[in-house]
Amino acid sequence: MAYYLTRHPAYAPRQYRISLVEGTGIACGASGKAGGFFRDFSGEASPLQSFAVASLRQHRELNALLDRRRQTRSAGAVVVDPYLFTHTLMAEAEKAGVRVVHARVTGIECDGERPKAVQTSRGPITADTVIIAMGPWSGQASLLVRLPYRIPVSGYKGNSILMSPLNPVRPQCLFIRTGEGVDQEGSNNGSEIYLFPRHNGQVYIWGPK
Ligand SMILES: Cc1cc2nc3c(=O)[nH]c(=O)nc-3n(C[C@H](O)[C@H](O)[C@H](O)COP(=O)(O)OP(=O)(O)OC[C@H]3O[C@@H](n4cnc5c(N)ncnc54)[C@H](O)[C@@H]3O)c2cc1C
Incomplete structure (x- = not known):
């Protein structure tokens, strides 16, 4: 997500400051341990189909960044090393101005409905926009800030x-x-x-x- 924010046409590093707060390590969660498999689910009635088609398309667009030798291809599918993939995207985001803060998010401070700061184990970070991207822990975001709804994301074994x-x-x-x-x-x-x-x-x- 940090990578794509820096690719937005309106992004200018002097105007927008993006901080990514990671509590354990980049790609320590699902993004580093996944199968790294992309396919388009064509011909299958899957609720994930439109999402899968979009991610396969995005992956093709990222080919210039990703070393083709680090991918396995078979008919209609691509397998990447998800740990390398995530670190490659993160390195590009950092080059474009994203700051990585190694800390745990402990709360989100708001002024009315607008976020004001993110509280972390290494101190507060001023922010007027906050994206919750805690993977399977996203459902716990209601412990960090009062939300008008429950985030229906959790893990399974x-x-x-x-x-x-x-x-x-x-x-x-x-x-x-x-x-x-x-x-x-x-x-x-x-x-x-x-x-x-x-x-x-x-x-x-x-x-x-
Ligand atoms: C075993 C497995 C296989 C998979 N295989 C595939 C596949 O082949 N193809 C595919 O498309 N998808 C696959 N997936 C799904 C895909 O990996 C995930 O959907 C995706 O990686 C989720 O990314 P994320 O950034 O949302 O979560 P994550 O990568 O889990 O990142 C969440 C991050 O939030 C951090 N965090 C949590 N709480 C806090 C806090 N309070 N403060 C600071 N940081 C915090 C964690 O440390 C973690 O690094 C697989 C998933 C798993 C688990």
Whole structure:
């Protein structure tokens, strides 16, 4: 998000000061541990389809930034190393003027309905606009500030393993369906296991808990 803010036509570093407050480390959460898999879900009735198409398009636009050798491609899909991907975007955002503050957000101070400052473990940061991007912790934002609504974001359990096989694996993603059912996102995918080979020879495996 910080990266895209700096790409907005109205962004001028002298006029707008953007601070990204991270409590643990860049890409320490889902963004660094994900499968890094993009596909367009074409032909599937998925509630995520328009979102997936948009993110695949954005990814193609980012090709100039991302080293193509760090991606695995198979028909209609791309696999990136999400940790490298996030750090690459963050480095570009920093080059464009974003300041990274390594601190925990402890509160958001408001003047009426407008934010005034973000309270952090390293002191307050003056702000007239605040974006809550706490990933699966976003639902806890109501502990930081009084919100007129609940943010319906939370986490659910799954397993992911990163393996380094001795022999090279072909650059093809594998989806294994082991049963029928509705998962916690409401998709009718039963128990699925995904295998994504990466550019560096590693294989990412994801499965339900
Ligand atoms: C195992 C797994 C596999 C996935 N695979 C894919 C995939 O293949 N393809 C795909 O498109 N998506 C995938 N996803 C989903 C995708 O990774 C996430 O939707 C995305 O990374 C969320 O990004 P985020 O920035 O919102 O959250 P995160 O990356 O989790 O970042 C949230 C950050 O907020 C910080 N934070 C929280 N509270 C505070 C606080 N009070 N103060 C300061 N900082 C705070 C945390 O430290 C963390 O760094 C996967 C997710 C998981 C968990």
